[in-house]
Amino acid sequence: MIRISSNFDSGNIQVVDAQSADDIKLSIVPDNEANFFQWFYFRLQGCKKQPCRLQILNASRAAFPDGWSGYQALASYDRENWFRVSTDYDGTQLVISHTPDYDSVYYAYFVPYSYERHLDLIARTQGMKHCRLLDLGESVEGRAIELLRMTNDQARDNKRNIWITARQHPGESMAECFMEGLLSRLGRIHDPLIESLLEKVVFYLVPNMNPDGTLHGHLRTNALGVNLNREWHEPNMERSPEVYFVLEAMKATGVDLFLDIHGDETLPYIFMLGCQANSNYSERLGSLEAQFKQAFLAASPEFQVEEGYELGRFGTETLKLASNQVGHRFDCLALTLEMPFKDNANLPDLTKGWSAERSNQLGQAILDPIHAVLGQLR
Numbered sequence: 001m002i003r004i005s006s007n008f009d010s011g012n013i014q015v016v017d018a019q020s021a022d023d024i025k026l027s028i029v030p031d032n033e034a035n036f037f038q039w040f041y042f043r044l045q046g047c048k049k050q051p052c053r054l055q056i057l058n059a060s061r062a063a064f065p066d067g068w069s070g071y072q073a074l075a076s077y078d079r080e081n082w083f084r085v086s087t088d089y090d091g092t093q094l095v096i097s098h099t100p101d102y103d104s105v106y107y108a109y110f111v112p113y114s115y116e117r118h119l120d121l122i123a124r125t126q127g128m129k130h131c132r133l134l135d136l137g138e139s140v141e142g143r144a145i146e147l148l149r150m151t152n153d154q155a156r157d158n159k160r161n162i163w164i165t166a167r168q169h170p171g172e173s174m175a176e177c178f179m180e181g182l183l184s185r186l187g188r189i190h191d192p193l194i195e196s197l198l199e200k201v202v203f204y205l206v207p208n209m210n211p212d213g214t215l216h217g218h219l220r221t222n223a224l225g226v227n228l229n230r231e232w233h234e235p236n237m238e239r240s241p242e243v244y245f246v247l248e249a250m251k252a253t254g255v256d257l258f259l260d261i262h263g264d265e266t267l268p269y270i271f272m273l274g275c276q277a278n279s280n281y282s283e284r285l286g287s288l289e290a291q292f293k294q295a296f297l298a299a300s301p302e303f304q305v306e307e308g309y310e311l312g313r314f315g316t317e318t319l320k321l322a323s324n325q326v327g328h329r330f331d332c333l334a335l336t337l338e339m340p341f342k343d344n345a346n347l348p349d350l351t352k353g354w355s356a357e358r359s360n361q362l363g364q365a366i367l368d369p370i371h372a373v374l375g376q377l378r
């Protein structure tokens, strides 16, 4: 018997028809109270060695239908090792064709980073040297908004305050893989770059801005269907406590550099967006941004500056976005980082595409440009 299920952490799928393996019909469930959908994650049982044809019927109505062209879905038997499988988009449906080697197989839009995995990350990070775990408040459904504060408390005062947030959009699970990499490098002892950073910087790291959306298998919103990255102009305790508590903590510490980590459904590149659209975007911030990007290019061959969004993409919504609002409010360098769901077209990997491992490595590499601009941040 064929069984398809998604009633687990970060799962998302609805079964329309699963009578025969070569004609399975599915649809992605929209975020609660919202029309956004694109994230899927489900388990298929009972199809060992059978050619399966999994059709996602509502693909063309997803948040970013352009994201499906050139996209290959991910599969895994053990939820550790994920690989790409043959996937086609005909303009209406997304069709995954795969013959599973085993009785149980998982499929997902990207490598899942579940809420349980997030809790594991927090649990092992809090034991790291120079790390403190702070609880900022609660999400809509009462999950902790967790902040990791990392600095060498023995070192001098007058440190720079660097904030990095990830996963406002819960479907962008690569953002938390990135944070995992960044944290693992910050935890390295006897690394002179890390020692130097922790003497001069207080890192404020929020690995998961949206725990409710993560658990529910949402693409873009919190439990109330609110897109957190449009709430930063006036976050609200009822609608968007996740942003409210983080912004209040930022006001208390000040911000000298802000990075907000995301994934992009459509573009097969790693790119960064600055705050050129902000009224206070000055020559100082422009040259800081250029210096940061130059150092990032030197630190990682994955990063590039040729491809990205066109200027003015967010129009009148600009100051509702985290990086623009924080850059404006604190007059600091503020950047959004986007990683692909598909692959990096400049360094393609036919087996895995863009992966959890590469996101992790990029998170480690980001500490180099941070170190490079440290002296000029204020």
Ligand code: ZN
Pocket: 169, 172, 262, 263
């Ligand atoms: Zn995003």
